[in-house]
Amino acid sequence: MLLTALILMPLLFAGIVAFAPARNARGMALLGTTLALALGAFVCSQFDWGYADKHQFGAAEPFVWFPALGLNLSLGVDSVALMLVLLTVLLGPICVLCSWTAITQRVRTYYSWLLVLQAAMTGVFCARDVIFFYICFEFTLIPMFILISLYGSTNRRKAAIKFFLFTFTGSVIALAGLIYVAWYATTTSGGRFQGWTFDIGALESAARTMSLRQQSIVLLALMAGFAVKVPLFPVHTWLPLAHTEAPTAGSVILAGVLLKLGTYALYRFVLPFVPEAVVEYAPFIGVLCIIGILYGGLICWVQTDVKKLVAYSSVAHLGFCVLGLFALNNTGITGSILYMINHGLSTGALFLLIGMVYERYHTRSMKELGGLASKMPVWATFMVFFTMASVGLPGLNGFVSEFLCLLGAFQASSAWGSGLWGSLGLQPGATPGDYGPWFAAVAGVGMIVAAMYLLYMVGRMVWGPLVEPRSHAHHAHGAEDPNALPRDLTPREIGLLIPIAALCIGLGIYPKPVLDALQPPVSRTIAHYEQLRNSPRLTPTAPAEHASAQDGEGAP
Amino acid sequence: MSDLLTLAQSGYPAPIAGVTLAHYLFVSAAMFVLGLIGFLTRRNLIIMFLCTELMFQAAGIALVAFGRYHLNFHGQTFVIFILTVAAAEAAMALALVVLLFRRKESLNAEAWQDLKG
């Protein structure tokens, strides 16, 4: 019931905003998102942390939607989903507030779609039914499409279409994979048709009995959809464009939550559904992540559009996140989930800050902007702060997750199968960390690259001699626009950033509650992999024993 | 001709020496191709329709021959349907032709090229 309310609340307010007078639109939107935030906090307080791996708040008798296909509107959150729901509801008011003065045209449309988007995103995290999940997952595209194509900057049409088609194409393939799993589940025992079900839990146990070949195909299909959303290396090109063209709130949501839909789906579906295939292909996915980390990072370094820079940095950051996820061990997955939240906060905040500058100078080019520290010291302080959070400075949130992801990758190879290595003529690690350390080391180079491009950005934008766009400098001497924003941040803008900054510090200094809360669900996910590792089917017994025997002989 | 009448009245086919199914099919194919060529080359709408009727004829011959070959009557039955379609087509198409002719005072099919949409 609580979760239903959490989804319906923004929808309700979307309706109100759509039909209320335009001058009240932003106020109503703020009220709606704030109420959702309060409700989210209430859900969080009601959550039974002792059973964090149970999906809670689901109705005892879920609303039956389409009995013939076994479709239910069943909802429920475990601690992982709850974290992401909280992130979503937190970013809600922030997105409304950051558009406060920036959006002046078609205000009602804007805010109502923003609220619809929030409802859809909440739905994704709360869904316990594959089809409901998928509907919400896809439905996020429509509001986002509208936000980009109506409120974006110059190249917005192309960006919106590309964003929509790219992610849509991918997720249709993922849907095919999910339906295949459901179809498989109808006939698991004894080949008799048992009726359709799309319950995630039921499909999870059914899917695991698939053969490796089937699992691999499903993995491929799911990756095709979710990797686009994440986005992983070769399918990332929609992201920079979409980020660059989207309005500030759109960028914040895109970086903060929408990308997490992909990683969350990887966590929710790929890992539990097709473990054997994941074990086989995790190294391959890891390689893609690493390519994304380095490639994305280096591309950042040569950008002149600051928003594009941060967008490409998302490609690199999400590479860390997925790398941790596919490390298939507790540290890696914990780190990865934490990364989802942290990236949402720090990159979201960076987009906010860039949006604030854009609102003042109407340019994002680092050639036209520089040394803003002398004009906007408060902005500069926050900019440096969030850059450092993004770089992964210890004591701030980014570090904890980044380190855990890398540590997970470092220890990963014991969990990985021989699929890729076998084809290269290599044997997977007989001891933990034969190849994982190399993954971690190469990915770790990404930390250096991250420092390179983010400091390059700060060096251009914040430090150095003051550079302002010529047109703007001209304006400054002429008649001041009475509605123009003051040079430095307004209290509203500072108020937006402070909660995020506080969370960044909080999660960096005292991440223990979150880490503890994540353990039960993560352990549950891992348990199957440990089982798999201990089962004879995948253990590379012969080489391992061989190697240890040799060691034993070599010792004396 | 008496032979033929006997044949018609005998109730079942008499043995037809020297003619195989292939003969009929050849005739059918040749007639079809004639109709096709006519359709492709003639520009008069009415003649084009006649050509389609020619192709219908060819199909009818093939159908009846096959029915005869398989010793059933489906082929003949389907000729009835062909007749139906031909009649319907004649009614509709000719009505259209008349309509079109009224518009442009020409039966040239190429005059209506701009109907491509």
Next chain:
Amino acid sequence: MLSQEHITGHAATAIDEGGMLTMLVPALTILAVVLCGLFAAMRVKNKAPAFVTVALLAASFVAVLMTYLNLGVEKTWIAHGFDWINFSWSGSENRKLTTHALIANFSFYLDGLTILWMLFVTGLGTLIALYASEYMSHDVGAGYCRFFAAFSLFVFSMACLVMADNFLLLYLGWEGVGLCSYLLIGYFYKKPSAVAAAKKAFIVNRIGDLFLALGIMLIYTHFGSLEYTTVFAQTETYIEALKEGNLEVIPATVQLIPLLLMGGAFGKSAQLPLYVWLPDAMEGPTPVSALIHAATMVTAGVFLVARTYPLFLLSEHALPAVAWIGALTAFFSATIGMAQFDIKRIMAYSTVSQLGYMFCGLGVLTSVGGAFHVFTHAFFKAMLFLACGAVMHGFAGQLDLRKLSGVGFMRGWKVTTVAMLVGCLNLAGFPIITSGYWSKDMILGEAFANPHTQAIGWILLLTAGLTAYYTFRVFFRVFVGPVQYEMGDEHHGAHEDAHGHGEATHAPAHATHATPHAPGWAINTVLAVLAISAFAIIPFTYSHGGWVHTMIEGSTARYEGAAAYLGHGEHAHGTFLGFEAHGALMVVSGIVGAIGIVIAWWLHYAGRTTAATSRADALLPKLGPIPRWAQHKWYVDEFYDFLIVRPLWVLSNIFHFIDQYIVDGIVDLFGAAPSLTGKAVRPSQSGELHSYAAWMAGGMAVLILIVILVAT
């Protein structure tokens, strides 16, 4: 082979809970940061931030001192603050339930090493903050707050680094000091060179940090813990095995750990090949150079090696590598230092060089020597920097030794000159009366005492001579000789005050700073205190480290004299040209230092022709291009730029191109496929009935052809 007698490890020291007083240090420093932030928000325009910082840092120093006096260093104390990254999970390994944990708490590990480092970090921090209160006075306002906030944050980070009881908290401090270094180097953020230097420092440090992080991961993977107590308890067993002579029991992974940690240490402590950031870091305000880039932060690498000394002892190659790289860095940077004209840069290169000494000390197994040199160096190098800073402050940023002369004979510069002289004597290793002499001698003696490291010893000895020369080159050029000077072109940091009617203030500023102004009471006091303490520590420490020895004795770096791999058996028989090494070196190093000073005197004082030129200038052309190369820092920056930065830049551009036109191009191609296909086949939609029919017939023909081909 390894024999037992050479491992003189103590039994594991007792570990106890306690020392909560030290928690005051991070608390007070964070309080200082917050207060400075508040001052900035309240637009305070006086020196309040400085005094708050000085007071809180002094309180921190007192807290550390109290802890030392109360707890002593016989035992190791663990002070638990709060849980930081701390979670556990259960798993199953071969059907057995196992429990794993990743524990990195905000807890402090207090042993002699920690206390020693914390004492001089907080002590020097307080003094330098006091110095800075005057030095930075032209910037009172937002910049002043920013400076002291970062300054306090640095002390906080350094405290975490030094007192951490686990590797992750150490890493926090490690990166934290990097951040503060970044912020403070870039303090004059309008100067592009300062911004670039800050960026360079951070990135080069990050390279080192990557190695450190990998080392930490390997430690966790191998030892299953990040806490010192657990890790060192396990190294203890390896050491026991070493005593038995079982070299083979130590896995290769464990031997790899110190090599990775070493990478981190070399990044932070500016050793080859990662030293390039430190000279550039002199773009920061001088107090920063003194505290961070001379006395404390750069010794973090040395601290790391000392802290993880047990791990280094387990590796065959780690300590020799440390020693060799240290020696080469010492020599290499000394050669650069000889050819520089910017006095702050000379000091920077001498810092790099002295850090090399410290690593050598650790590498040749005198961790006490290393720590001792860190300790003495912290005082005299801070003093040197502060003296240089006073000059820079007084002469509007003038740092070129060719444009300054006879400063010591000017009014109000006495204290500065004396302090400078004391610092130079220490750095040059003037015999007996300087603490620098004693600490340097300890390292040299140990290097020669071991036959395997005698080559290192010779390099160090040569470097000692060079050091004495370039140190006194500065002194003779700048502080004595004819009084002549040229003002610098900087107006107190090139940092306009925060109100921002920027350019207009330039011209008047020029006029007001046309004459040098002598340092005030704060600077003089600090210089005096440091100069006195540089002498005062001699009695406590001259004999084999003395007090420092007792501090190290109970710490993780305690394996003094233990020759795990470096020339084990014959250790005791190492000699200096047939004499007993330690004794001989006391004489020889003194002589070498004196020779260096005399040469400097002959070239730069006795041979002084004008303020700008000296006998050295006449001699230089005879050496061919070498002085020019040295002046250009052996073109190392250009080399890196050419070999790493440029290719990476080109590669990035190539990637960007690929991303835009190939990866995205393929996507666009897929997107454009429908419309392209439509364009291609649109002509067939002619509206000609005949052509449609012909296509139909042709299609039918093709279909039949396929049927025929397939059927046959």
Next chain:
Amino acid sequence: MGAIINPFILYGLCVLGGAGVCLALPRGGRTPQVIGALLAALIGGAALLFLGVKAGHDHPNYYFYVFSLIGLGAGLRVITHPRPVYAALYFILTVIASAGLFLILSAEFMAFALIIVYAGAILITYLFVIMLATQAPEEGEIEVLADYDVNAREPLAATVVGFLLLALLTSMIFKGIGNLPGPGNALGKDVAANMPLKAERALRSAGLIKAGETVSMINLEEGFIQIQDLDGQFQKIERRDWPKSLESTNIEHVGFNLLRDHPGTIEIAGVILLMAMLGAVVLSRKQVQLDEEAKRAQAHRLGLIEREGGSA
């Protein structure tokens, strides 16, 4: 079974026939149409002759050749004759020839239905439309054929496409399909079971059952008809004794097949016809609604009235 005709001969014939047809197509009298037609006819005849020879029977059925040649020849004229009226008339000839072929194939009902419906009804409609759609020449004028009737459109390409198709079709047809089977003995007998009254009447007229006796059972499997006489005694009539008239006629077969096996299709056919009728009605009504503007434009185009400007 091997190919009936060597494919290369067949392809050669196709090429020649194609050339003939191509020549025969109307080109405003610029080409010798007659020669083409003759060539095509010759090739058609040759092809049929080949077929006969290859079939290797003593008594080729001349009617087949006669009807085939008439049908194809008339078909050729349909597509080559520039005047639509003649084309339609030739088409009637094709229809009649097809009917002849149907007769040979013992599809009598269809043969006559074809003549009645096609030749009688549909083609008459065509002729009507042709009449409607061509202006009769004015008094004293020489009739000028429309250009689109006189000139064939791309005759070569069309012929190539058509004869390519023919070559492919024939090479598939002549892969070897066997002779048509002789009269099936079971053919048609089952109808008796469905029409017991007819069976009884036939038996009665043949004198096999007398007054008062009734047919009690028709067993086609075992081939007897059981008769019950007045005393209730059963009697069997074996198949060999069945009269000739018991065998059902072609029209009965077609009727059964149509109504029993394709009831749905016949419904659909009915609907199609209905819709066609409605469509024709609608379409023919629509022509009235040519608006004034269009009418004027058309009249103007045709030169029926003077320019608007002139009159105004």
